[in-house]
Amino acid sequence: MVQIRAFVVGCLWLGRSRRLAEALPPRYRHRKHQAFIWTGWFLPIVNFWYPYLVVRDVHRATVGPAARGAGAWWAWFLTTDVVAVAIYVVVAGFALSDSAQYASYLPWLEAALAALTAATGALWVRIVREVAARQRARVAALAA
Incomplete structure (x- = not known):
């Protein structure tokens, strides 16, 4: 439930930030249609880079060409997904065989996933x- 809520809040924020970035000068050409703010996360294959492009474009449109950090955030995000899949594979392996070997990996994988999730969230x-x-600063400057 937390991930679903975070997804909805994040996409709502991203959509509003994009609309504001498009309305404020200087104009920035976004590479992907605004529909990909929501759908880019679920479309097979392109979900590996479309969300990154949407976030990067909003970041650059607001901060400027010197905006940094979106690439690092996306790399950590994808790494978190890989570790989550590894946990699923280990749990499935443990369920299919009664070997305790698989169970010994779980605490380490869970700790890695928690650390990666925290790092991704911080970015x-x-x-x-x-x-x-x-x-906020740009809107205040225009209002003044």
């Missing part, structure tokens, strides 16, 4: 905070 929060701060 995401950094991007969100940077985009939000820059957008």
Whole structure:
């Protein structure tokens, strides 16, 4: 439930941030249609890079060409997915065979997944905070 809520909140924020980035000068050409904010995560094959492109474009449109961090966030995100799949494979292997060998890997994989998730979350929060701060500053400057 936490992941579903985080996904919905993240996509809502990303959509609003993109609309604001498109409305504020200077204009930035986004590489992907806004529909990919939601659908890019689920489309087979392209879900390995479309979400990254959407986040990177919003980040660059707001911060400028010097925006850094989206690539690192996406690398950590994909690594987290790989570890989650490894955990699934280990659990399935343990269920199919009564070997305790598979069970000995689980604490290490779970700890790795927790650490990767924390690192990914920290990078995401950094991007969100940077985009939000820059957008607030740009709106305030236009209002003044």
